[in-house]
Amino acid sequence: MGGRKMGNLNEIAAHLLQNDDVQLIIGYGEGSAGRVRPLFVSNKKATEKLLFDSRCTQNLASYLYKKEITCLGKPAIVANIRTLRGIIRLAAEHQLEDETIIALAVSTGDDVKELRRLEDMEQYLSEADLQLKKEDKALLDKLNAMTIADRWAFWQQEMAHCIKCYACRQACPLCYCTQCTVEINQPQWIPVASSKLGNMEWHIMRSMHLAGRCIECGQCGEACPANIPIHLLPIRLAEEIRELYGSVTGISKRESCEMSSFQPDDKEKFIT
Amino acid sequence: MARIGVFICHCGENIGATVDCFSVAAEAAKLPGVVYSVDYKYMCSDPGQSKIKDAIHEHKLTGVVVSACSPRMHEPTFRKACAEAGLNPYRCEMANIREHCSWVHEKGEATTKKAFDLVRTLVEKVKNNHSLEPIKVPVNKTAIVIGGGVAGIQASLDIANGGHKVILVEREPSIGGHMSQLSETFPTLDCSQCILTPRMVEIAQHPNITLYTYSELESMDGFIGNFNVRIRRKAKSIDEKLCTGCGLCCTKCPTKKIPSEFEQGLANRTAIYVPFPQAVPNKPVIDRTNCRYFQTGKCKVCQKFCPTGAIRFEQEDEIIEVKAGAIVLATGFEVKDAGFFPEYGYGKYKDVITGLQFERLASASGPTQGEIRRPSDGKIPEKVVFIACAGSRDPAKGISYCSKICCMYTAKHAMLYKHKVHEGTPYVFYMDIRAAGKNYDEFTRRAIEEDGAKYIRGRVSNLYEKDRKLIVRGADTLLGGKPVEIEADMVVLATAAVSCKDSESLAQKLHVSYDSYHFFAEAHPKLKPVETNTAGIFLAGACQAPKDIPESVAAASGAAAKVIGLFSNNELTREPVVAKINQTPPPVFSTCMGCELCMQICPYQAIDKEEIKNRNGEVIKTIAKINPGLCQGCGTCVAFCKSKSIDLEGYSNKQIYAEVMAVIND
Numbered sequence: 001m002g003g004r005k006m007g008n009l010n011e012i013a014a015h016l017l018q019n020d021d022v023q024l025i026i027g028y029g030e031g032s033a034g035r036v037r038p039l040f041v042s043n044k045k046a047t048e049k050l051l052f053d054s055r056c057t058q059n060l061a062s063y064l065y066k067k068e069i070t071c072l073g074k075p076a077i078v079a080n081i082r083t084l085r086g087i088i089r090l091a092a093e094h095q096l097e098d099e100t101i102i103a104l105a106v107s108t109g110d111d112v113k114e115l116r117r118l119e120d121m122e123q124y125l126s127e128a129d130l131q132l133k134k135e136d137k138a139l140l141d142k143l144n145a146m147t148i149a150d151r152w153a154f155w156q157q158e159m160a161h162c163i164k165c166y167a168c169r170q171a172c173p174l175c176y177c178t179q180c181t182v183e184i185n186q187p188q189w190i191p192v193a194s195s196k197l198g199n200m201e202w203h204i205m206r207s208m209h210l211a212g213r214c215i216e217c218g219q220c221g222e223a224c225p226a227n228i229p230i231h232l233l234p235i236r237l238a239e240e241i242r243e244l245y246g247s248v249t250g251i252s253k254r255e256s257c258e259m260s261s262f263q264p265d266d267k268e269k270f271i272t
Numbered sequence: 273m274a275r276i277g278v279f280i281c282h283c284g285e286n287i288g289a290t291v292d293c294f295s296v297a298a299e300a301a302k303l304p305g306v307v308y309s310v311d312y313k314y315m316c317s318d319p320g321q322s323k324i325k326d327a328i329h330e331h332k333l334t335g336v337v338v339s340a341c342s343p344r345m346h347e348p349t350f351r352k353a354c355a356e357a358g359l360n361p362y363r364c365e366m367a368n369i370r371e372h373c374s375w376v377h378e379k380g381e382a383t384t385k386k387a388f389d390l391v392r393t394l395v396e397k398v399k400n401n402h403s404l405e406p407i408k409v410p411v412n413k414t415a416i417v418i419g420g421g422v423a424g425i426q427a428s429l430d431i432a433n434g435g436h437k438v439i440l441v442e443r444e445p446s447i448g449g450h451m452s453q454l455s456e457t458f459p460t461l462d463c464s465q466c467i468l469t470p471r472m473v474e475i476a477q478h479p480n481i482t483l484y485t486y487s488e489l490e491s492m493d494g495f496i497g498n499f500n501v502r503i504r505r506k507a508k509s510i511d512e513k514l515c516t517g518c519g520l521c522c523t524k525c526p527t528k529k530i531p532s533e534f535e536q537g538l539a540n541r542t543a544i545y546v547p548f549p550q551a552v553p554n555k556p557v558i559d560r561t562n563c564r565y566f567q568t569g570k571c572k573v574c575q576k577f578c579p580t581g582a583i584r585f586e587q588e589d590e591i592i593e594v595k596a597g598a599i600v601l602a603t604g605f606e607v608k609d610a611g612f613f614p615e616y617g618y619g620k621y622k623d624v625i626t627g628l629q630f631e632r633l634a635s636a637s638g639p640t641q642g643e644i645r646r647p648s649d650g651k652i653p654e655k656v657v658f659i660a661c662a663g664s665r666d667p668a669k670g671i672s673y674c675s676k677i678c679c680m681y682t683a684k685h686a687m688l689y690k691h692k693v694h695e696g697t698p699y700v701f702y703m704d705i706r707a708a709g710k711n712y713d714e715f716t717r718r719a720i721e722e723d724g725a726k727y728i729r730g731r732v733s734n735l736y737e738k739d740r741k742l743i744v745r746g747a748d749t750l751l752g753g754k755p756v757e758i759e760a761d762m763v764v765l766a767t768a769a770v771s772c773k774d775s776e777s778l779a780q781k782l783h784v785s786y787d788s789y790h791f792f793a794e795a796h797p798k799l800k801p802v803e804t805n806t807a808g809i810f811l812a813g814a815c816q817a818p819k820d821i822p823e824s825v826a827a828a829s830g831a832a833a834k835v836i837g838l839f840s841n842n843e844l845t846r847e848p849v850v851a852k853i854n855q856t857p858p859p860v861f862s863t864c865m866g867c868e869l870c871m872q873i874c875p876y877q878a879i880d881k882e883e884i885k886n887r888n889g890e891v892i893k894t895i896a897k898i899n900p901g902l903c904q905g906c907g908t909c910v911a912f913c914k915s916k917s918i919d920l921e922g923y924s925n926k927q928i929y930a931e932v933m934a935v936i937n938d
Contacts, residue, residue, distance in 0.1 A: 093867040177915035179863035184916050187929035209914045260873035260912060
């Protein structure tokens with residue numbers, strides 16, 4: 001199954017490089033075994049290899065702050081809805097500045113939109129469908145319907161497969177810290193080796209660090225080599241926060257984090 | 273290598289009777305790193321402290337654990353003792369084996385074991401302690417007083433007379449507050465204006481006081497000794513330097529039917545106005561919402577007549593920024609508004625008035641020149657009913673508290689009425705007579721016994737108008753609930769004193785806590801009555817709770833004393849228990865990612881941004897920076913920081929972790 005090449009995307013990318021508007025295009029290219037993979041293009045000719053189709057679900061926003069990418073110059077990024085939300089959230093947390101990247105928004109069809117400012121991306125997102133994937137929604141409903149004991153048993157069993165590879169962390173656009181809590185050994189908060197308690201501690205901590213920040217892209221779950229649906233943890237927290245405070249993340253560069261802000265009219269039903 | 277000394281206190285019988293202190297000391301001596309361990313009857317006594325000092329010298333201690341009472345009382349004692357022996361005081365910690373152990377458990381092995389566990393955890397913590405130095409912050413010796421009522425006036429004068437600069441901010445066109453509206457004051461019946469206006473003039477003339485009237489606090493940041501305050505000076509629409517206060521504009525202004533705030537709606541004022549003749553400053557302002565020119569674009573009569581050309585229609589609000597070391601809040605109170613008392617017919621019947629309106633009727637400078645005449649037809653009332661506790665002490669109305677001043681001013685009103693209308697009869701419906709204060713009870717007795725005020729203990733159940741009379745129905749509970757009906761000519765409600773409408777937003781601007789009634793909260797109800805929880809911000813007067821004049825003045829002088837005490841130092845010393853962003857020098861590196869989420873979470877606004885530059889002066893990273901002057905060491909940011917880039921001095925992650933691990937790894 002070959003990727004549907006989009007003349008439009010390739011032309012725009014080539015044009016941007018030619019005009020030296022950007023020095024790098026971050027996008028998707030054909031991988032092995034019928035899969036797509038991230039593609040980094042810095043010369044005009046190679047833009048032919050860029051593609052976008054239904055397989056291109058990866059959130060590429062996590063490449064935007066990686067040192068080995070940022071040293072290549074100003075990027076344009078092929079952006080699905082997830083990537084766009086990632087960009088907006090990164091900007092809200094002051095990890096990206098406005099007009100330092102160009103987003104090539106491609107949600108449907110051949111219609112590639114060149115978004116140069118965060119404001120344009122916000123506008124684009126305001127018309128986008130931010131629903132969860134159907135299978136995620138189904139599993140989440142199933143988990144929500146469980147008793148606390150069953151849910152705990154479910155996660156304990158799932159976490160037993162975790163090999164502490166931290167692929168989830170590497171894939172997450174919001175795990176941009178240069179020093180992660182798991183890497184601190186003075187004191188050693190979370191044990192290095194994969195163990196029942198340590199695995200659970202890592203995932204609980206990761207979810208808590210994403211509470212009020214997670215943009216619900218599900219990239220962590222997709223990256224997991226053990227196929228643990230770990231993305232549902234931060235997504236469930238996002239749901240909880242939406243219910244409590246009505247806020248959605250990754251849609252406005254001025255948004256804050258509900259876990260770090262206080263408004264006098266915040267609901268306090270969790271205090272009993 | 274750590275050399276820890278452990279000192280177990282018996283606290284007389286307090287700990288000694290329940291915990292086997294000797295064995296705790298003996299066990300502690302075996303802990304790794306502990307080189308000396310001893311128990312003693314009273315560690316806080318002189319010989320007890322000497323034991324610590326001697327041991328520091330003798331055993332070259334690098335850390336001390338005093339296992340005794342709560343650190344709240346004696347931590348400073350023991351830290352001082354350590355400092356005197358040459359050990360950094362922050363290397364001394366207390367294990368609380370009294371409140372946390374001996375007082376809450378029976379005597380027994382388990383209790384002794386717990387005491388030892390508490391000691392053990394602290395030993396592990398102290399091993400990770402390092403020397404800290406107190407933080408010094410400079411003090412700006414200017415005070416800002418917000419509110420120019422009697423409390424604000426008193427506080428300003430006291431601070432100014434103490435030799436410090438004061439900026440007094442008043443939102444109305446004149447200072448004076450409620451006291452300037454009062455007729456005579458209890459319990460001496462001296463004229464309110466006569467005693468207040470000299471003080472008001474003193475404010476205007478004092479070389480140390482800068483007065484900003486018609487101004488409000490816009491925003492505040494900074495911390496004790498170093499506040500930055502922005503003040504909005506609302507446009508008065510006149511040039512104050514040119515205006516001579518002749519008052520010609522006020523007489524010529526064609527908009528004359530605006531209910532006067534000062535007269536409580538009993539008289540009218542013009543759109544360009546001075547609130548009352550003794551106002552300070554005695555210069556008019558234009559009330560733009562009622563001014564014909566500002567509303568319709570045509571008029572300018574005042575400008576035409578002004579002999580000095582002082583009218584400035586184009587003037588705009590001005591925001592000025594001032595620096596100060598202390599702030600005194602003296603924003604006062606309000607009386608509950610009309611809509612609150614439908615059952616008493618307030619707002620419906622013209623002759624039902626509030627206590628403050630009665631003050632204006634009784635005032636020689638008031639709308640009736642001090643004659644008691646009812647508002648509807650100007651008739652002198654033959655019977656006046658005073659209703660105490662109108663709103664106050666009424667949980668159903670949401671005001672559970674006693675407004676405190678009403679019993680006294682109601683007695684005063686009854687007395688003043690009787691003094692002015694000899695043939696009249698004052699009736700007072702009351703719940704209790706609360707007259708606690710110097711000469712207060714004598715005063716109310718005088719109203720009843722000498723001036724013949726008829727006190728009826730009971731509440732008014734019904735009030736309606738009939739043939740130009742107000743029929744007041746109630747019950748006399750002292751006569752077994754006997755129904756009472758009075759045909760009154762006028763009814764005066766002792767309305768509840770409530771907090772100012774915008775006190776909540778002001779409290780939030782200043783980060784001062786407030787109670788459920790939006791009165792500002794003191795730091796301690798008994799021992800810190802004029803302090804707030806925010807260091808450097810003090811309270812004076814009725815913004816804290818309903819207060820009468822003597823109390824307000826006393827609180828104001830108290831707040832002033834605190835400010836002067838603060839200003840007696842050139843710099844402040846603060847505990848170094850503050851959060852710090854990790855940074856390694858040079859080249860400067862920090863793991864802080866600059867997400868700025870800690871800036872939002874900090875309850876003390878102590879976190880700011882800092883740019884890290886390379887050798888060429890280029891910004892390579894923007895990180896968070898904690899202001900040690902503002903940080904209160906609460907640790908919220910430490911817990912929130914995802915990259916663990918913040919740590920709390922004296923309670924570092926490493927220290928707490930060691931402590932917790934000591935408990936777990938028994």
